[in-house]
Amino acid sequence: MKIMKKVSIISPCYNGAGYLARFLDSLMQQDYADVEFIFVNDGSTDDTENVFSAYRPRLEAKGWKVVYIKQENAGQAAALSAGLKVFTGEYLMWPDSDDILYAGHIAKKVALMEENPAAGIGFCRLNKVNEENPDKPLCVLERRQNGTNDDFAGDLLICRNILWPPVGAIVRASAFLEVNPGREIYAGAAGQNFQMFFPLAVRYSACYSPEILGAYLIRETSHSRQQTDYVKRQFDHEDTWIHTIMRAPLSDQEKSKAIIRTVNYFERLKDVYCRKIFPSAPGKSRKSQKIRLFGFIPLLKICRKKHRTVVKLFDFIPFLKIR
Template sequence: MNDINNPMISVLTSCYNSESYMQRYIDTILYQTYDNIELILINNGSTDKTEDIILSNRHALEKKCKKFIYIRHENVLQIGASINDGLKHVTGTYLTWPDSDDIMYPDYLTKKVRFLEDNPQYDFCFNATDVVNENDVNLIIRQNKRVIKDEDDDKNLFEDLIFSRNVLFEPIASCIRTEPFWKVVPEHQIYPGILGQNWQFLLPMAYHYKCGYIQESLAKYVLRPTSESNKPMSFIQKNKYYYDILINTVNSIDMPQAEKVKYLFLINKMFFIKFTREFFIKCFFIRQIRNYFNSKKGH
């Protein structure tokens, strides 16, 4: 239910084989100072004890949250497809999509909601995050936040998101108003990309609406070598997935055709440069290795 003074915030999380940190995630939900929560938790085909941990906390989550929705996938879906399954159930005024391995501070939801309630000129926001390593989540390495001269005139956010310049790509850093989001994503579905969901959420919002910034850290972003974004794959393969997400997301945004052509050209140019650079780097190292072995043969 959406209370006029304490509107509902939907928390949408897809998890896979998260047993080592699932209880920590649930605890951070239970410790939130905000209560009008719709928690949509998706078990994306986990084969470990993730489900056991979730179900053992079901009663506590149902007591804490106004709505708790648990979705279980028999098979692993692409992360974007898994998120789409959860989007069908979102009814909150606000939406945030933290990863299950990150750590929300107790006032994480309260301060997001209050910021957007107090600043109606913004339809989404970023908060700063404290970056930590998985092996010691108590040691803060740095703070991540977007640094700009004028928060009320942030004209470059859309392009900065495309080019990954000075932006926060941690899911735990974002929060959007759902009403404007449904206007720019009317089918309530994002492009089902393999590597993440941030471009799909943020690019349509950044093109059409203004973004606000909470300069305070509201969460810890946990660096994990085995996270989805760090899963082993070739440079070409990973960037092909990123390319597909960007091209399909920009294509889906309602904008003048000439502007769309410009952005699609810039995306193609960016990835052409990336792939070309990677090709020449590999050629250089192959040539160095070949020269090394040829020199050994001469001795």
């Protein structure tokens, strides 16, 4: 008899009473027995706790271990970190509490990872659906593969060809704990999935399933749509990207190159947006930029010159030159 490997599912939730039952129903239809389900109530003020409590005995009747964590509202990243502190499975998933797992989702993802023992992370394809009609797919979300040249870490830095919804991912716990022994992520305002993906991507390969195993739900009130200020959202992401790069298993030179690449990417995004809002304003090319740790500690200064970029450590020590 083949022994199942335990899968831990962490699901943070804030005021999810209106859609939580649909997510829990999708868990009920899973046929994988050895599951640890960690539900993190991030200070909900609606009926979230009662909805979860109604499903808890049904999930436990499946043989699942159910862990309930309730905390003061601290945001998506802090809620996810609360679950990361206590999970015990050999595989890890962290779907949002408004996502939908299709039948066989867990078992097929585990099979994918077992077939690819060198991979630290695996992905399936997803249907993108809206709240009004979740049974009618709008499109298919996937990471398009480029043969054997899969630069997942590089693509993450510039948000190119990435399957961001966490319901599409599964992580090998031993790999995750190797690159994140502290079992937590930076409590920034955005970029939780980048923090989960990037450290793994620089150390391990990824594997991909051609099957559509779940649905990513678009809601007007979802976490990813709460911020309407585009420029602020880019600053939030840039801040998280830099913190994650600094903690990743990279050499100092690799970290510097990664920071330069991601800073340039976000600067282009903000510049394009500002040109749309202020089309008559003259464009300016920033010749230097300071990157501060925790918002005030001078860490790196990036000086852009005509034929090269110079990185200075602590604002004055020449550290790296890129031509």
